[in-house]
Amino acid sequence: MNDYPRIYLSSPHIGESERRYVQEAFDTNWVAPLGPNVDRFEEEFARYVGTKHAAALSSGTAAIHLALELAGVGAGDEVICSSLTFVASVNPIRYVGANPVLVDSEPDSWNICPELLKEFLARRAEVNRIPKALVLVHLYGQSANIEPIMALANEYGIVVIEDAAEALGATYKERSPGSFGKAGVFSFNGNKIITTSGGGMLVSDDESLIKHARKLATQARDPAPYYEHSEVGYNYRMSNVLAGIGRGQLEVIEDRVAARRAVFQRYTDELSDLPMSFQPEASWGRHTRWLTCLTLDEPEHQPEDVRQYLERTNIEARPVWKPMHLQPLYAGCEMVGGSVCQRLFSRGLCLPSGSNMTAEEQTRVIVALREFFERD
Incomplete structure (x- = not known):
């Protein structure tokens, strides 16, 4: 090792607005989970990516997990995903008991190849074995070729969940990746283009899906004065402090x-x-x-x-x-x-x-x- 200071692959880049929002959380004692920063971050983020609703979560992985569960994916189902991706795109498929089917990339974007997908689905249609869902990854900051993929998904009745964890700020024909499928997923891990230290966002135009996601992410507590639970939930919500960091990051x-x-x-x-x-x-x-x-x-x-x-x-x-x-x-x-x-x-x-x-x-x-x- 030499005396040069370390140059990191992709280090956090924090400014002054983040400090202001975090300080507000401390000044108002909103350091418990949820709070005004979470509400505003969800609204501001949905506006930026062009969806109607968003739920701030503890990670992008958590967002994929909830999206799959809310899409009805379960034990024995098959879910298509790019092979060239980070493992967090695929692990949630196993969380819900489903089986991944992996598809190669195309050289123009390094994302899933629409032609291979088309050929695969045609073969599967012949034997009446169409996968339940597709986790559509947008890799390294670049959107996949969404239109032909969405057309295939619509033709075969496949639910599309977009993993845009690496692609916030990218565009596909003037729209944000993550805004085309049933749900979109983003990550704010420390190395991402904006960060909340750790965190993620689930977005959708489906209000009921996002409301249900918020419930599942807070241990699925039913609306009662006591703690009552009728379905399995998770501890997946983002804290008000971290959401303050996200608000400042989103501004830039x-x-x-x-x-x-x-x-x-x-x-x-x-x-x-x-x-x-x-x-x-x-x-x-x-x-x-x-x-x-x-x-x-x-x-x-x-x-x-x-x-x-x-x-x-x-x-x-x-x-x-x-x-x-x-x-x-x-x-x-x-x-x-x-x-x-x-x-x-x-x-x-x-x-x-x-x-x-x-x-x-x-x-x-x-x-x-x-x-x-x-x-x-």
Whole structure:
């Protein structure tokens, strides 16, 4: 390890508004769960993403879990999901006793391939085995190709839950991912484009779904003067203090997107001559560049060698997500395709991309990458 300060992959970027809202929570003694910041955060967030309702929760994973449960997904059902994703997209499928069916990516966005999905559903229709739901992941800050996927879901009666945990601020034809399906899910984990330290949001145009989600997230307490429960609930609600952080973060979301896109642009401007290819921006909308992702062009250059070289100069980089069908936990699941996401994993790397990166920090990353490729 050297004496350079650490450059993180995607560190929190906190400003002054967050402090004000949190201070209000302390000044008014609203430090217990729920409260005015939670109410306002839900309203403001729903307005930003273009849905009618939202429920602030403890994590994006909790939001996927509730969305699946409220969609009626249960034991023995099948749920389609991208293989190239973080495990939190898939684990809630198991929470409700359902079985994941994993589908490969397409190269234009790295998200689920509509053509493979179409072929898979046609085969399943022949044997009358249509999956119950689809967790539609929007990866690394870029929307999937939503329209053909929604058309297939509508044709076959499949419930769509959008996992937009990594894609807040992205667009699909001028709309926000997460606003197309039955429900949308967002994450405010510490490394996301905005953060509440830990937290998530479930959004929907269905008021009854969000009301039921709020009930389930507060231990499913029935409306009675005593503690009465008629269904299993969870402790999934966001605190009023953390919601205050989220409100301040949401105020500057467009600035955060612009900053990350600027980081990406400088990488591409100064590294375009090296044997690497950056994740494309699909034609249908804005990529937030939550993370700057690339693949190495030549087999003699291995992503792990690059990552370790950067690590020696105290720069954090990470591999592209290891596909779920290659994970021991999901190795037995049905997989549709696989060559694209396997190649992205075997050749892919994520670079430091935070909206609070300084020019000097990014220069360090660029210099280190050039040094790696220009070694004798």
